[in-house]
Amino acid sequence: MALPATRPTAAFPSGAAGAAGAALSSDQLLEIYYYLRLTRTLEERLVALYRQTKVIGGLFRSLGQEGESVASAYALERGRHKDVLSPLIRNLGSLLVMGAQPVEILRQYMAKADSPTRGRELNVHFNDLEKGYLGQISHLGDMIPVMAGIALSFKLRGEPRVGLVYIGDGGMSTGTFHEGLNLAAVQQLPLVVIGEYNHWAYSTPPERQFAVKDLAEKTKGYGVPSVTVDGNDVFAVYEATRFAAERARGGKGVHFIEVKTYRRKGHAEHDDQHYVPKTDLERWANANDPIDRYRQRLLAADMVAEGDLKDIDDRVRVEVDQATDACVDEPLPPAESALPGVYLDPPAADKLWFKVL
Amino acid sequence: MALPATRPTAAFPSGAAGAAGAALSSDQLLEIYYYLRLTRTLEERLVALYRQTKVIGGLFRSLGQEGESVASAYALERGRHKDVLSPLIRNLGSLLVMGAQPVEILRQYMAKADSPTRGRELNVHFNDLEKGYLGQISHLGDMIPVMAGIALSFKLRGEPRVGLVYIGDGGMSTGTFHEGLNLAAVQQLPLVVIGEYNHWAYSTPPERQFAVKDLAEKTKGYGVPSVTVDGNDVFAVYEATRFAAERARGGKGVHFIEVKTYRRKGHAEHDDQHYVPKTDLERWANANDPIDRYRQRLLAADMVAEGDLKDIDDRVRVEVDQATDACVDEPLPPAESALPGVYLDPPAADKLWFKVL
Amino acid sequence: MADVTFLEALRQGLWEEMERDDRVFILGEDVGLYGGAFKVTDGFSKRFGEARVIDTPISEAAIVGAAAGAAHMGLRPVAEMQFIDFISCAYDMLTNYVATARYRAGLSTPMVVRGPCGGYVRGGPFHSQNPEAAFLHTPGLKIVYPATARDAKGLIKSSIRDEDPVLYLEHKWLYRRIKEQLPEGEEILTPIGQARIAREGKHLSIISYGATLWKSLEAAEQLEKADGVSVEVLDLRTLLPMDDAAIVATVKKTNKVLIVHEDTRTGGIAGEIAARINEQAFEWLDGPIMRVTAHDVPLPYAPTLEDFVLPQTEDIVKAARWLAAY
Amino acid sequence: MADVTFLEALRQGLWEEMERDDRVFILGEDVGLYGGAFKVTDGFSKRFGEARVIDTPISEAAIVGAAAGAAHMGLRPVAEMQFIDFISCAYDMLTNYVATARYRAGLSTPMVVRGPCGGYVRGGPFHSQNPEAAFLHTPGLKIVYPATARDAKGLIKSSIRDEDPVLYLEHKWLYRRIKEQLPEGEEILTPIGQARIAREGKHLSIISYGATLWKSLEAAEQLEKADGVSVEVLDLRTLLPMDDAAIVATVKKTNKVLIVHEDTRTGGIAGEIAARINEQAFEWLDGPIMRVTAHDVPLPYAPTLEDFVLPQTEDIVKAARWLAAY
Ligand SMILES: Cc1ncc(C[n+]2csc(CCOP(=O)(O)OP(=O)(O)O)c2C)c(N)n1
Ligand SMILES: Cc1ncc(C[n+]2csc(CCOP(=O)(O)OP(=O)(O)O)c2C)c(N)n1
Ligand SMILES: [Mg+2]
Ligand SMILES: [Mg+2]
Numbered sequence A, B: 001m002a003l004p005a006t007r008p009t010a011a012f013p014s015g016a017a018g019a020a021g022a023a024l025s026s027d028q029l030l031e032i033y034y035y036l037r038l039t040r041t042l043e044e045r046l047v048a049l050y051r052q053t054k055v056i057g058g059l060f061r062s063l064g065q066e067g068e069s070v071a072s073a074y075a076l077e078r079g080r081h082k083d084v085l086s087p088l089i090r091n092l093g094s095l096l097v098m099g100a101q102p103v104e105i106l107r108q109y110m111a112k113a114d115s116p117t118r119g120r121e122l123n124v125h126f127n128d129l130e131k132g133y134l135g136q137i138s139h140l141g142d143m144i145p146v147m148a149g150i151a152l153s154f155k156l157r158g159e160p161r162v163g164l165v166y167i168g169d170g171g172m173s174t175g176t177f178h179e180g181l182n183l184a185a186v187q188q189l190p191l192v193v194i195g196e197y198n199h200w201a202y203s204t205p206p207e208r209q210f211a212v213k214d215l216a217e218k219t220k221g222y223g224v225p226s227v228t229v230d231g232n233d234v235f236a237v238y239e240a241t242r243f244a245a246e247r248a249r250g251g252k253g254v255h256f257i258e259v260k261t262y263r264r265k266g267h268a269e270h271d272d273q274h275y276v277p278k279t280d281l282e283r284w285a286n287a288n289d290p291i292d293r294y295r296q297r298l299l300a301a302d303m304v305a306e307g308d309l310k311d312i313d314d315r316v317r318v319e320v321d322q323a324t325d326a327c328v329d330e331p332l333p334p335a336e337s338a339l340p341g342v343y344l345d346p347p348a349a350d351k352l353w354f355k356v357l
Numbered sequence C, D: 001m002a003d004v005t006f007l008e009a010l011r012q013g014l015w016e017e018m019e020r021d022d023r024v025f026i027l028g029e030d031v032g033l034y035g036g037a038f039k040v041t042d043g044f045s046k047r048f049g050e051a052r053v054i055d056t057p058i059s060e061a062a063i064v065g066a067a068a069g070a071a072h073m074g075l076r077p078v079a080e081m082q083f084i085d086f087i088s089c090a091y092d093m094l095t096n097y098v099a100t101a102r103y104r105a106g107l108s109t110p111m112v113v114r115g116p117c118g119g120y121v122r123g124g125p126f127h128s129q130n131p132e133a134a135f136l137h138t139p140g141l142k143i144v145y146p147a148t149a150r151d152a153k154g155l156i157k158s159s160i161r162d163e164d165p166v167l168y169l170e171h172k173w174l175y176r177r178i179k180e181q182l183p184e185g186e187e188i189l190t191p192i193g194q195a196r197i198a199r200e201g202k203h204l205s206i207i208s209y210g211a212t213l214w215k216s217l218e219a220a221e222q223l224e225k226a227d228g229v230s231v232e233v234l235d236l237r238t239l240l241p242m243d244d245a246a247i248v249a250t251v252k253k254t255n256k257v258l259i260v261h262e263d264t265r266t267g268g269i270a271g272e273i274a275a276r277i278n279e280q281a282f283e284w285l286d287g288p289i290m291r292v293t294a295h296d297v298p299l300p301y302a303p304t305l306e307d308f309v310l311p312q313t314e315d316i317v318k319a320a321r322w323l324a325a326y
Helices: A014-022 A026-051 A066-074 A092-097 A102-109 A143-157 A175-186 A216-222 A234-249 A278-287 A290-300 A306-327 B014-022 B026-051 B066-074 B092-097 B102-109 B143-157 B175-186 B216-222 B234-252 B278-287 B290-300 B306-327 C006-020 C044-048 C060-072 C084-098 C101-105 C132-136 C149-161 C211-227 C244-254 C270-284 C303-309 C313-324 D006-020 D044-048 D060-072 D084-098 D101-105 D132-136 D149-161 D211-227 D244-254 D270-284 D303-309 D313-324
Strands: A084-086 A163-168 A191-197 A226-230 A255-260 B084-086 B163-168 B191-197 B226-230 B255-260 C002-005 C024-028 C053-055 C076-080 C112-117 C142-144 C166-171 C179-182 C196-199 C204-208 C231-235 C238-240 C257-264 C290-294 D002-005 D024-028 D053-055 D076-080 D112-117 D142-144 D166-171 D179-182 D196-199 D204-208 D231-235 D238-240 D257-264 D290-294
Touching (some): A026 A066, A066 A191, A084 A143, A092 A102, A102 A306, A143 A163, A143 A191, A175 D060, A191 A216, A216 B216, A290 A306, B026 B290, B066 B163, B066 B290, B084 B143, B102 B306, B143 C060, B191 B216, B234 B255, C006 C149, C006 C166, C060 C076, C084 C112, C084 C166, C132 C238, C211 C313, C231 C244, C257 C313, C270 C290, C270 D270, C270 D290, C290 C313, C290 D270, D006 D149, D006 D166, D006 D179, D060 D076, D084 D112, D084 D166, D204 D211, D204 D244, D204 D313, D211 D231, D257 D270, D257 D313
Parallel strands (some): A163 A191, B226 B255, C024 C076, C204 C231, D112 D166
Antiparallel strands (some): D002 D179
16 A cells, blocks of 8 residues: 655665555544645645734745655654654644644744744744754754754663654755764664755755765765655655664664655745746646645545545644634733843843843 | 775776876886885984974874875875875875975974974974965864865866865764865865775774774765775875876866775874774784885885885985984074964054063 | 945945956855845856856855865955854854964965844844854954945955955845945945944944944934934944054044944953953043943844844933933 | 862862763763873773763764753763864854753753863964853853862862853863862862952952963962062953952952953953943943953964963063053
């Protein structure tokens, strides 16, 4: 039923793949669909809010990449004090799977007082380590060493937990990616790294970013086994991640998964992506949308009933409406709430003299 | 006559190797011997001066690595405005081949007023870009991007010149190595990178530095072809470098050469290397000294006469004696010579107020 | 005379230097085909070719390091940081390798590192930074920070022609807000190392640069009208090396100094300025040297928070009023 | 009571914390089997095992970043920089990721980054640096810089117990030069954020830290003897957050201040101290706040040059004499 991952490697026998795929119950299949739909619908809502200038700052889309985000996160052990992942701006789906609430995302983008970072940081830059996600900072590559450190804590404490971190085809050029992956490899840390080959780093195509064909070639030199999978095939990504995560959990160390996908929107909403071939966009939209493909697979194989999917679509729309209504008119944080929490002690930064004249 | 490089790769057909080796005239073979001997004798002199506390700061040895340093540099086009290399602390031999004078090295180590850096920088940290060498800074990895920039200037100007840069088995773990090599690979720059597998990074063995067996495996993921050669085989290193340099000169881009060798002294003179197995040291010293091997090869194959080698040994001793006598009693730089040259304009840093009270 | 924005003036300066001197080339992320995240190099690739406008991988340390190597060989690289916040990734390369090159090894390294800096734009903690303080402490580096369109052009041209490495900071809040008449044809070269009196005054001096220079001018205007206080405003323009003569001159003229910068307070460059005034004009001070700066927190994202954390015109007015009455 | 060196005191502090709290672990280059380039962690690997004393690849950014990740999960990493000069390679990670973590995202990151700093040892430009100024500008980070064996021990222990990231600077010139009687058994905890009066005085205050604290004390001794000038010497110990109360108190007591640091002058932390004194005690100043610092050049290697560039005891004596007579 599940497609084998494209180009399997020794580290990823398609046998294991099939097995993992088969293991998904129809409830789980529907849950995955729910997260896919939720991701896309929530983003569409963000676009609407952005157009109404209710979003502060930029808006980043994951259109066309929902599949790899949701599937990879879904393959982890989730729940309090289980696996931990670190998402990038285009991994909204991963965040939702790990338990982040739509209203939290909306509040973050609108910089509301009650947002997870209380208006201090942007979009998906927030965390809940109990639920198992650590927000990125903007500086690409930095999360690789940090997630290596989180995986190190699992190893030192002998906990059966795994870390998962995403990196873009552009981000892999950073020095911190290199240092972090190498440290993790030498220390045999329980870490899964997902390289997103989405064909663009802002306006930069792969051939200006690196001189090999696949990201998967880049990690072999670290002693990190890798596999390239069809990033828009939910099953393939799920199975590859599952395999890598269990391998890491078993003490076998770091594993790299390259997901081939496509960034179907500009780098951010302001970017009209004139540099992207229209034909590519159409091809990926029409023939290779991860949600359409997943949906068709479920129906073609009679894994779920069409009505169930429809119900989910409706439910998601309602949830996103409710989340929006719940926060859209909330206040921004009060000015002086900018001062506390730089350190635990001292508790707040000084209010400067000219503010009290 | 010349051994083929160990484990040849597609990028390095042993045919080409043989040819290159055969191309060395007996004068050249003797010149190479001269540089090998000069490197070792000069270092022995530095040890003597170090014991007499005439050397300021630390002393770094290249004992056992003279072969790869001399042979790789000798394979370049040398002379004014030809190829450019950047040596590390253990590449004294490379520096001498490029035309640095023994007296300059001695002055650097003793921080003399007339040293190339006028007492401002240490040991081999100096340059002569006309002769074709650029001194490193201490921060490992930084020279990779810088040498990529030098190679970039060759490419932009269409000059038939090549850059060569050395990196240690430890230094390859730095982020700057990764960023610089990747940029050079994407830009197809005329750059040769020599990775020195000398079994130690200070006290750290390869298995704590990276999770693959050979350094040569690390660069394939950059689209940079690599070869592993016996670093104590002067011919093999010469041929591999020659091949890589001509390939780069021909516009085919970056090439990586791993030289397997052994650091036979501590990280620096202060380090008693208690962590190094005595047996390893003996084996490498007795059976695998690069100069002994080279010498034997020359004699066994009747490429030169024993007397010629003896003459060179004597000549080197005299030269090192003369260089030492010429500078050992020279003065250190005058205190206030510390101020000029931070910028071209302003010409000198201010002398601080308390110095003129 | 045409009305040009800060960004257009910068663009013109770069363009003219590329036309004038074929040793000049540009490298950075998305600077070529895309023309840069803020379109500063828009059209450059088409005009000058891909060899002179190089799109690089996401590798700030390599960008700065490669620029240095090319500069050693006589080229004149201009490296763009997509946001200046990412210069932190090249901190080692710029401070240790580049800035020391001439002194430690007699290497000439004529290069420019430039990029958009600064807040007031809802960019959050990693797209709003002012990095000048971290680099002020770097002998061998020059730092310029233009506030006007004219100086944006004049300083980029002077930076490219300088024989030493220059960090050129361009405030993104000024990019399209500032417009100025610039004479066509005339060669504009703002000398590095010279501050500029942006407004003459008698009672008090404000020393500033970048975006807060404009807020200081606004404040000076209000103080003149509302209080009849005559405020002199000094635009530093170059932060390293600092124009001590201009600083001391204005202090000796007004005897009271308010230093205004957007960067956080502790370790910000106002400290260095205060120390120099203290050493060189202590006897002329009729009041303490005071600072109006950002609060000591990473810059938050929400407008309410950012507006509170960053210095605003009314903060400068209140502070200056206090100092004038001292 | 036993005579212990600065280095041994630091070692004891680390050792005691490792014994006390099994969440504490060490990572860095050559810290394990070799015991660190300066032997600070000598014997730790044998006692605590390789899992808690981790030899890493040459990757400063990864060392600091991995420490942060482990700290988020409740461990207490102590990261060693083989020489503090190499912290520049982790500048982005420490200032952008680590220092901001609590503020921007509510993350707790209790970790220590430590390493040998400072000159007077013929180390040349890249093994002698004092990086404090580049990090003073970093809300969220604490910086401690002990000058005595007692504080070397007391501050490493407090740093490890602190809930926020601490940059611990240890001057290699002090490692074996400073000896002190330390009581066995007693728990030594130097509070972070508190300066210490190293010598009482009436006529003039010297504010310093690290190696120059000792040169300042020497100078004070000479001034007392030769000139009868009574000099108070304040040892800052913590540079961030700064102990304003202690600084203002000594200024109000003596009315004259000399700030002495080994770091280069422009952008060095003396500027921040001068600005704070100016703001908080201007009326108490009977003379300008003056600085004795290194000259503004990369630190050269030759003894003649290094001795000239770095502040020496006689420089402090001359400067203090001038200020006392002011
Ligand atoms: C160190 C660093 N340099 C530059 C940037 C600016 N930047 C933000 S996103 C981006 C492109 C990222 O491309 P990629 O890693 O492929 O991720 P994608 O946008 O495709 O998901 C760049 C250059 C950054 N965030 N960090
Ligand atoms: C970025 C950086 N971190 C740490 C050091 C300290 N250090 C100097 S040499 C050295 C070991 C280098 O090992 P390797 O690269 O293998 O060169 P080798 O000494 O074997 O020639 C270290 C850790 C440094 N110079 N630069
Ligand atoms: Mg991408
Ligand atoms: Mg080595």
